[in-house]
Amino acid sequence: MSPPSKPSFDTAYNFAYLDEQTKRMIRRAILKAVATPGYQVPFASREMPMPYGWGTGGIQVTASVIGPDDVLKVIDQGSDDTTNAVSIRKFFVRTTGVETTEQTETATLIQTRHRIPETPLREGQILIYQVPIPEPLRFLEPRELETRRMHALEDYGLMHVKLYEDISRFGHIATTYAYPVRVDGRYVTDPSPTPKFDNPKMDNMPALQLFGAGREKRIYAIPPYTEVKSLDFDDHPFELPEWDTTCALCGADDTFLDEVILDDAGERMFVCSDTDYCARRRAPEAAE
Amino acid sequence: MNMQSKPLLIVRNLSCYYGSTRGCEDISLDLRTGEVLGIVGESGSGKTTLLKAISAQLEPDSGTVHYRDRRNDSIDIYEISEPERRFLMRTDWGFVHQNPRDGLRMSVSAGANVGERLMAVGWRHYGDIRDEAIGWLERVEVDGDRIDNLPRTFSGGMQQRLQIARNLVSRPRLTFMDEPTGGLDVSVQARLLDLIRNLVGDLGLAAIVVTHDLAVARLLAHRLVVMKDGRIVETGLTDQVLDDPQHPYTQLLVSSILQT
Numbered sequence: 001m002s003p004p005s006k007p008s009f010d011t012a013y014n015f016a017y018l019d020e021q022t023k024r025m026i027r028r029a030i031l032k033a034v035a036t037p038g039y040q041v042p043f044a045s046r047e048m049p050m051p052y053g054w055g056t057g058g059i060q061v062t063a064s065v066i067g068p069d070d071v072l073k074v075i076d077q078g079s080d081d082t083t084n085a086v087s088i089r090k091f092f093v094r095t096t097g098v099e100t101t102e103q104t105e106t107a108t109l110i111q112t113r114h115r116i117p118e119t120p121l122r123e124g125q126i127l128i129y130q131v132p133i134p135e136p137l138r139f140l141e142p143r144e145l146e147t148r149r150m151h152a153l154e155d156y157g158l159m160h161v162k163l164y165e166d167i168s169r170f171g172h173i174a175t176t177y178a179y180p181v182r183v184d185g186r187y188v189t190d191p192s193p194t195p196k197f198d199n200p201k202m203d204n205m206p207a208l209q210l211f212g213a214g215r216e217k218r219i220y221a222i223p224p225y226t227e228v229k230s231l232d233f234d235d236h237p238f239e240l241p242e243w244d245t246t247c248a249l250c251g252a253d254d255t256f257l258d259e260v261i262l263d264d265a266g267e268r269m270f271v272c273s274d275t276d277y278c279a280r281r282r283a284p285e286a287a288e
Numbered sequence: 289m290n291m292q293s294k295p296l297l298i299v300r301n302l303s304c305y306y307g308s309t310r311g312c313e314d315i316s317l318d319l320r321t322g323e324v325l326g327i328v329g330e331s332g333s334g335k336t337t338l339l340k341a342i343s344a345q346l347e348p349d350s351g352t353v354h355y356r357d358r359r360n361d362s363i364d365i366y367e368i369s370e371p372e373r374r375f376l377m378r379t380d381w382g383f384v385h386q387n388p389r390d391g392l393r394m395s396v397s398a399g400a401n402v403g404e405r406l407m408a409v410g411w412r413h414y415g416d417i418r419d420e421a422i423g424w425l426e427r428v429e430v431d432g433d434r435i436d437n438l439p440r441t442f443s444g445g446m447q448q449r450l451q452i453a454r455n456l457v458s459r460p461r462l463t464f465m466d467e468p469t470g471g472l473d474v475s476v477q478a479r480l481l482d483l484i485r486n487l488v489g490d491l492g493l494a495a496i497v498v499t500h501d502l503a504v505a506r507l508l509a510h511r512l513v514v515m516k517d518g519r520i521v522e523t524g525l526t527d528q529v530l531d532d533p534q535h536p537y538t539q540l541l542v543s544s545i546l547q548t
Contacts, residue, residue, distance in 0.1 A: 149370075153370060153371045153374060154371075155371075155374060155408070157404060157405075157407040157408025157409070158404070158407075158408070160407040160412070161393070161396055161400045161403070161404050161407060162396075164396075164399070164400045164403055164407065164414065164417065165396050165397060165400050167414055168397055168399055168400065168418075168435070168436045169397075169436065232412075233412055233413060233414040234412050234413045234414075235413050235414050235415050236414050
């Protein structure tokens with residue numbers, strides 16, 4: 001292996017910021033997570049040069065799996081150009097020199113905060129989620145020791161207590177994000193604060209899905225083509241949210257829409273949350 | 289009550305120590321289907337320790353607890369696996385705490401509290417769970433309209449009744465009660481005792497009731513165990529123990545009640 005004559009990244013840091021031993025440690029946790037779909041693997045999360053809550057878990061996972069040939073896409077709530085996405089993309093450009101893209105199908109690694117791209121993912125891609133609270137049972141059972149035991153014993157009746165409460169208060173399951181799923185018929189898992197609109201996309205996805213929670217020090221995974229089932233009741237089945245309007249920019253009627261407030265008079269519009277998808281629907285040629 | 293059948297619960301030579309302090313020592317007792325056993329004694333006599341050890345919440349230092357399950361197999365409750373024990377504890381058994389806050393989930397509604405056991409054993413039909421919960425609330429004399437209220441909006445007596453409903457919804461065969469009427473005023477106590485007595489009779493429930501209140505013991509229990517310093521000093525039919533106490537300590541206990 002001949003060293004490149006002039007590295008394309010800031011050599012003051014190791015490739016992808018983390019040192020090689022740390023990356024190995026995280027990769028071992030990832031392997032274990034892939035082998036036990038949906039199970040939260042503890043790992044020795046590192047301090048990153050940004051605060052918790054900015055995606056330190058996802059960044060560590062990305063840093064551990066990224067290689068010089070990867071093409072990286074970073075999104076924040078579906079958007080490629082918001083602060084979180086821009087700063088994480090710049091971080092990896094500086095520490096790895098990899099190529100970046102906004103196109104879902106071109107990317108090999110996609111780090112996301114909350115959304116799954118509208119364009120279906122394919123085999124070979126890796127989707128990395130930034131997770132604030134990995135434990136789906138946390139707000140029902142605050143004791144970590146007890147929740148771990150509940151996972152170990154598949155003791156998941158409590159999860160339905162939460163859904164029951166939703167129906168009794170609101171008449172329907174009002175959980176719209178972080179909607180609990182059962183992975184591969186075994187572990188109940190929190191799909192990060194992803195809107196429940198995206199839950200069906202997780203089911204049997206050809207791409208590998210990795211979840212990193214930096215502050216909580218947990219990694220979990222959904223391997224390709226794994227069954228992901230949203231929990232529900234027989235008489236209150238899982239339902240997708242619906243909008244009574246279409247995207248004001250591209251006219252799509254099958255995407256997740258963001259509400260944008262336009263002025264102080266209450267004017268608003270609904271637009272696709274996936275900016276890449278929306279932009280290319282409007283101008284297929286101009287985008288590339 | 290079928291006295292010919294094998295006992296539901298067999299406790300043999302049970303001892304628990306907290307370091308060098310004796311919790312309870314060398315306790316043996318039997319409980320049959322439909323029978324209510326009272327455990328009485330003063331504070332610190334080991335009643336609650338014994339109840340915890342029998343109900344799989346505190347592993348004893350020596351001795352055994354055997355339970356006859358629904359398939360009529362005798363199982364050692366400390367030998368079975370943890371999933372089996374958990375399943376047993378929330379289907380076949382009930383546990384009523386003295387303080388309802390220990391037994392209830394305070395952050396979810398009354399209906400969810402009652403329905404939790406049903407959901408834990410796989411009920412997945414909201415309407416059915418709700419109907420069952422309303423039925424049980426009314427059975428313990430809580431208005432069905434209160435199903436969506438949080439337990440903290442309930443009075444102390446209602447909370448206790450809610451806790452009982454939450455336990456009985458899985459139709460247990462054995463219930464443990466730790467001072468079920470403690471902390472309630474006298475008129476509420478009387479109604480609650482009446483309710484427990486009727487439920488136990490209707491459902492053919494076996495129960496172990498820990499209490500320091502001999503009046504509670506006389507109303508609920510068929511048989512009594514009197515404890516002092518971690519040991520059983522006297523056992524027998526309730527009326528026999530209370531009307532003709534043999535052991536000096538029991539005599540003291542009975543004579544210390546104000547006679548009306």
